[in-house]
Amino acid sequence: xxxxxxxxxxxxxxxxxxxxxxxxxxxxxxxxxxxxxxxxxxxxxxxxxxxxxxxxxxxxxxxxxxxxxxxxxxxxxxxxxxxxxxxxxxxxxxxxxxxxxxxxxxxxxxxxxxxxxxxxxxxxxxxxxxxxxxxxxxxxxxxxxxxxxxxxxxxxxxxxxxxxxxxxxxxxxxxxxxxxxxxxxxxxxxxxxxxxxxxxxxxxxxxxxxxxxxxxxxxxxxxxxxxxxxxxxxxxxxxxxxxxxxxxxxxxxxxxxxxxxxxxxxx
Amino acid sequence: xxxxxxxxxxxxxxxxxxxxxxxxxxxxxxxxxxxxxxxxxxxxxxxxxxxxxxxxxxxxxxxxxxxxxxxxxxxxxxxxxxxxxxxxxxxxxxxxxxxxxxxxxxxxxxxxxxxxxxxxxxxxxxxxxxxxxxxxxxxxxxxxxxxxxxxxxxxxxxxxxxxxxxxxxxxxxxxxxxxxxxxxxxxxxxxxxxxxxxxxxxxxxxxxxxxxxxxxxxxxxxxxxxxxxxxxxxxxxxxxxxxxxxxxxxxxxxxxxxxxxxxxxxxxxxxx
Numbered sequence: 001x002x003x004x005x006x007x008x009x010x011x012x013x014x015x016x017x018x019x020x021x022x023x024x025x026x027x028x029x030x031x032x033x034x035x036x037x038x039x040x041x042x043x044x045x046x047x048x049x050x051x052x053x054x055x056x057x058x059x060x061x062x063x064x065x066x067x068x069x070x071x072x073x074x075x076x077x078x079x080x081x082x083x084x085x086x087x088x089x090x091x092x093x094x095x096x097x098x099x100x101x102x103x104x105x106x107x108x109x110x111x112x113x114x115x116x117x118x119x120x121x122x123x124x125x126x127x128x129x130x131x132x133x134x135x136x137x138x139x140x141x142x143x144x145x146x147x148x149x150x151x152x153x154x155x156x157x158x159x160x161x162x163x164x165x166x167x168x169x170x171x172x173x174x175x176x177x178x179x180x181x182x183x184x185x186x187x188x189x190x191x192x193x194x195x196x197x198x199x200x201x202x203x204x205x206x207x208x209x210x211x212x213x214x215x216x217x218x219x220x221x222x223x224x225x226x227x228x229x230x231x232x233x234x235x236x237x238x239x240x241x242x243x244x245x246x247x248x249x250x251x252x253x254x255x256x257x258x259x260x261x262x263x264x265x266x267x
Numbered sequence: 268x269x270x271x272x273x274x275x276x277x278x279x280x281x282x283x284x285x286x287x288x289x290x291x292x293x294x295x296x297x298x299x300x301x302x303x304x305x306x307x308x309x310x311x312x313x314x315x316x317x318x319x320x321x322x323x324x325x326x327x328x329x330x331x332x333x334x335x336x337x338x339x340x341x342x343x344x345x346x347x348x349x350x351x352x353x354x355x356x357x358x359x360x361x362x363x364x365x366x367x368x369x370x371x372x373x374x375x376x377x378x379x380x381x382x383x384x385x386x387x388x389x390x391x392x393x394x395x396x397x398x399x400x401x402x403x404x405x406x407x408x409x410x411x412x413x414x415x416x417x418x419x420x421x422x423x424x425x426x427x428x429x430x431x432x433x434x435x436x437x438x439x440x441x442x443x444x445x446x447x448x449x450x451x452x453x454x455x456x457x458x459x460x461x462x463x464x465x466x467x468x469x470x471x472x473x474x475x476x477x478x479x480x481x482x483x484x485x486x487x488x489x490x491x492x493x494x495x496x497x498x499x500x501x502x503x504x505x506x507x508x509x510x511x512x513x514x515x516x517x518x519x520x521x522x523x524x525x526x527x528x529x530x531x532x533x534x535x536x537x538x539x
Contacts, residue, residue, distance in 0.1 A: 028447035035453030042461045049471045050314055053323045058313040121450065182292035189299045193306055200313040 007111060014115040022120060029120050036124030040073060043195065044132065058199050063139040064227050065196070070132025072195050072219030075159030077125035083164050084119035090171040091181040097265025109259050110168075110252065142226045151225070155237045159218040161244040163191075166213060169251035175258030191215045214243050274370060275378040282382030297391050304339040311335060324471040329407040330497055334468060336399045337493045340392050342465050345427045345488055347383045349376040350455075353439035354448035366531060373523060377432050384428070416498050419505060423492035426512040431488050433519035440526045443534070464490030484515040 022029050044066065051062040060068075093099045093113075102112045137144065170187045173180035190208070194215035198206045210216040217240040225236040286293060315321070315328040326334060353376070356362040365372035403409045438455060442448055460466045462485035469480050469490050480486050491508050494500060500508060 025447070027445060028450065031445065031447050031454070032450035035450035035457070038454050038457035042457050042466060045461065046467050049467055053471070054314055054317040056317050057310075058317065179292075182295040186295050186299050189302050192302060196306070196310060200309045202309075205309075 007108075010107065010111075011115055015118060018118045032121035033124045033127075036121050037128060040125060040128040044069060044128075058197050060197055060227075063136045063141050066132050067136035067141060067227060068197065068220055068223045069195055070129045070136065071156075071223045072191075073125045073129030073132070074156050075163055075218050076191065077122045077129055078156070078160040079163035079167070080122035080125060081119055082160075083114045083167060084122070085113050085117040086164075086167045086171040087181070087184070088117070089113055090174050090184040091179060094174040094262065095178040095265065099259075099262055100264050103259075103262070110255060148226065151233060151237055155222040155225075155240060158237070158241045158244040159222070161248050162214055162218050162240070165244065165247035165251040166215075168248070168255055172251065172255040172258040175262050187213055191218070194219050196220075214247065217243055271374075275374055278375050278378035279382035279385070282379045283386055286383065286386045293390070300343070301339075301391070301395075304335050307335045308332065324468050325499075326468060326470070326497075329403075329409055332407060333399065333403060333409070333497060334493060336395060337496050338465055338489055340396055340399075341424060341427065341489050341492050342463075343387050343392055344384055344424060345431045345492075346459070347380040347387070347428075347432070348435050348452070349380050349432055350435045350439035350442065350448065350452065352376055352379065353436070354442035354446075357442040358446060362534075366534075373436055373527065376436065380432055412496065413498070416496055419509075420492050420496040423495045423509060423512065426509070426516060427488050427492050429516045430484055430512060430519060433516060433523055434484060434488075436523045437519060437526055440530055443530050459485055459488070462486065463488040464493065482511075484519065487512045487515055 047062060047065055047069070050057070055061070057065065089099075102109050105112060136142075142148065166187055167184065170180055170184040173183055177183075190213045193201065193205065193209050198209060198216050198220055201209075206216075210221075221236045222240055225231045225233055311328075311331050315323065315331065321327055323331070353362075356365065362372075365375070400411060404411055441451055445451060462480060462483060464486055469477055469486050472480060481490075487508075491512060495505065495508070
């Protein structure tokens with residue numbers, strides 16, 4: 001309990017530091033927000049234009065696809081907001097020897113890395129995600145009930161943990177190969193496959209994004225629970241939760257092993 | 268001309284060398300860049316599967332496959348930004364070197380981007396291109412692209428490239444105003460992807476928007492050369508679209524010179 005309290009206080013300190021930087025450059029904040037917002041919105045415009053021409057895409061209609069697309073953005077946005085500093089770990093904290101300063105402080109290493117930065121650009125993704133979900137809900141394609149709302153929240157949280165675990169795992173490779181930015185970037189790009197129903201891909205791709213880099217569990221599979229009648233909650237959201245915990249534990253173990261293997265750059 | 272080549276060639280060469288030095292990560296980036304066209308490919312397959320008639324936005328399913336991969340090839344060769352370079356030079360203050368040395372800053376940036384283009388032509392464009400042609404003949408049964416289409420495509424592609432770099436130079440002038448080019452660059456890529464025909468052919472837009480979009484410089488960056496490659500234009504139309512590209516080159520060149528002249532007059536560089 002005492003430990004938790006201490007971390008909560010420390011997080012407040014880090015966050016308040018961060019807000020100072022936002023206030024310092026409001027223009028940058030809006031530019032980043034608009035940048036990510038536009039990137040996501042063009043994906044949706046694409047779907048609108050395509051559905052001018054066809055009624056269904058692989059058995060899904062436009063409203064359902066918009067729901068899936070929006071659903072995919074929210075866990076992505078939460079992870080992007082909270083753990084963006086993992087990119088720094090992948091690109092330059094190790095190779096520059098900057099990781100030294102974390103080693104010196106009496107605080108959990110992982111917490112230090114993610115506490116250090118909040119990424120406001122992520123609000124662009126969260127905004128798009130929420131708007132799309134609201135738009136598709138108005139079409140009455142999902143039954144809104146207490147249980148469903150609870151499952152939705154659980155699924156979004158588990159989804160962001162999957163994102164974080166994948167990022168943590170590939171960023172931790174930097175401890176051995178010094179710069180793991182390109183590897184992390186490659187893994188992260190697989191998320192783009194999960195914006196659409198996995199049924200459209202060949203088997204190999206489907207297997208990869210379901211079990212190896214499990215982005216399919218972030219959006220498409222849990223979304224299917226809400227959209228398709230008679231889909232079992234356990235086989236979608238349940239498996240998502242189990243996977244997210246398993247992946248995170250594994251990634252965290254790799255991260256800890258990495259910090260033990262870390263050698264400073266020296267000067 | 269020879270004199271010029273002697274001055275600007277090293278920029279091109281250096282870019283090539285630095286790309287070759289970091290091969291490992293470059294190959295990974297190439298693999299990633301191929302995700303986009305493959306996702307599009309599967310998406311379009313599903314889309315054509317859901318349509319009752321075989322033609323969408325004026326393209327058959329086979330033509331759409333060619334469109335997707337030629338768009339990838341075209342944008343790999345055309346969209347080689349120089350704005351990022353400008354923002355780096357501005358932030359580091361090294362832009363002052365560009366003003367001191369008797370070289371044309373814009374031309375030196377373009378030479379570097381040409382080096383990058385040369386590299387991309389061999390990794391991976393040429394392989395994707397040959398692969399596409401083989402796929403076209405064996406699986407799609409469309410026959411090899413006629414040589415005159417390929418030649419016209421190369422002409423149009425070269426102009427697309429010039430339009431893009433000249434546009435990006437103008438865009439790069441924002442670096443003198445803001446320090447957060449990363450966000451601005453994302454916004455630019457998103458808009459360009461849409462307006463240039465990279466994400467979806469312009470022919471999918473409502474008729475009114477199409478009329479507006481074809482007159483913006485963006486459709487000349489990707490959509491025009493790809494449609495030329497597909498043989499979608501008649502003789503007269505080709506002359507028209509190539510002429511339109513040429514006019515945009517001139518307009519953007521003049522605009523770039525004007526902006527550069529204005530900005531460097533009031534530029535203040537601290538320290539040194």
